[in-house]
Amino acid sequence: MTGKRRTVSLRPDLALASELLDRLVRPLLLVAVTCFLGTFGYYFIGHGRWSLLDCAYMTSITLTTVGYGEILDQMGPDARTFSMGLMWVGMGVTLYAVSTVTAFVVEKNFTHLLKERRMEKRIAAMKGHVIVCGAGRIGSNVIRELYVTKHPCVVIEGDPDRIAWAQEHFKDLCILRGDATEEEALKRAGIARAVGVVATLNDDSHNLLITVQARYANPKIKIVARCDENNRVDKFYYAGANYVVNPTFIGGMRMASEMLRPNVVAFLDRMLRGLDPSTRVEEAVVAENSKWAGLALQEADIYGNTGLTPIAIKQPGQKDFTYNPPPTERLQPETVIVAIGTPTQINLLKKFCGNEVYMDETSEEDGPKA
Numbered sequence: 001m002t003g004k005r006r007t008v009s010l011r012p013d014l015a016l017a018s019e020l021l022d023r024l025v026r027p028l029l030l031v032a033v034t035c036f037l038g039t040f041g042y043y044f045i046g047h048g049r050w051s052l053l054d055c056a057y058m059t060s061i062t063l064t065t066v067g068y069g070e071i072l073d074q075m076g077p078d079a080r081t082f083s084m085g086l087m088w089v090g091m092g093v094t095l096y097a098v099s100t101v102t103a104f105v106v107e108k109n110f111t112h113l114l115k116e117r118r119m120e121k122r123i124a125a126m127k128g129h130v131i132v133c134g135a136g137r138i139g140s141n142v143i144r145e146l147y148v149t150k151h152p153c154v155v156i157e158g159d160p161d162r163i164a165w166a167q168e169h170f171k172d173l174c175i176l177r178g179d180a181t182e183e184e185a186l187k188r189a190g191i192a193r194a195v196g197v198v199a200t201l202n203d204d205s206h207n208l209l210i211t212v213q214a215r216y217a218n219p220k221i222k223i224v225a226r227c228d229e230n231n232r233v234d235k236f237y238y239a240g241a242n243y244v245v246n247p248t249f250i251g252g253m254r255m256a257s258e259m260l261r262p263n264v265v266a267f268l269d270r271m272l273r274g275l276d277p278s279t280r281v282e283e284a285v286v287a288e289n290s291k292w293a294g295l296a297l298q299e300a301d302i303y304g305n306t307g308l309t310p311i312a313i314k315q316p317g318q319k320d321f322t323y324n325p326p327p328t329e330r331l332q333p334e335t336v337i338v339a340i341g342t343p344t345q346i347n348l349l350k351k352f353c354g355n356e357v358y359m360d361e362t363s364e365e366d367g368p369k370a
Helices: 014-045 052-064 077-106 109-124 137-148 160-169 183-188 204-217 230-239 247-260 262-272 302-306 343-353
Strands: 130-133 153-157 174-177 196-199 222-226 243-245 280-285 312-314 336-341
Touching (some): 014 077, 052 077, 130 137, 130 204, 137 153, 153 160, 160 174, 196 204, 230 243, 247 262, 262 280, 280 343, 302 343
Parallel strands (some): 130 196, 222 243
Antiparallel strands (some): 280 336, 312 336
């Protein structure tokens, strides 16, 4: 997390607020209405000869059945009949309210509510994070990569089972219960302060809606969207997506590559999927305030400063990369540098480029893990 801490007023999750209303507010409101009716019932039966305080006291001891007796003088048949009815109704209302509040606490809903409030406070302090919409089969892998590389992220998921799984496997993960297609959910996830959104839902129309709303909420944000149908890809780009990924197409290409060039695939797997924590393929973007902006590669002395040799460079405004760039290649603001190295080397590269640093340098000491 980066940036200054901010105080942001966030609306509670609608489902949780509705549950709180049903489980707590309504029973307590029912008790209050019963007390009100009992107090004024006695007052009107007595034609005003009993004070409201005495009527309220009589109502209280009748509802709670404490048995202090009649404190109102000259109670006639009407008042006693009213007391019997109030007693039976009051017992039912009181038992209902007490059982409801007890169940709410026992079922840990109150604890869950407090956890969500603490989560919203953490998210309110975040800046430069990635929002992952969905924690399913694809979303969980996106979360894992962001988690391993120490990129701050917020997950939006509506399935309680997936939420429980994510919280179990990723410690201190910021995850919100909600519908990622709703604008309010994106706002609660800090869309205005985020650097990226990944739409991983298994419905193209839902991912398209997320793309439209994310682009509207933050015109500068990077959007990566899942699209299962190739004939819809153009719609995603038109809606504002920066990158569109078809899992079926990627899967087919991967299977073909495993057959034709298995060693290359194995190498890229170790670099990209974190199978070898000591070495990663990463990218850095030269910022305007970087000391390297305007220098040629040989002048920047990337190898001397970081121990890395760039394997590819993409200049701003160009679609293609320059592989094994020559020493005379000049670095400009927004130039993308791709390199392979240890977390320490990658962090140095990002620092010199003026980027945020997220990678955990301790991983290179731990070595590969089974």
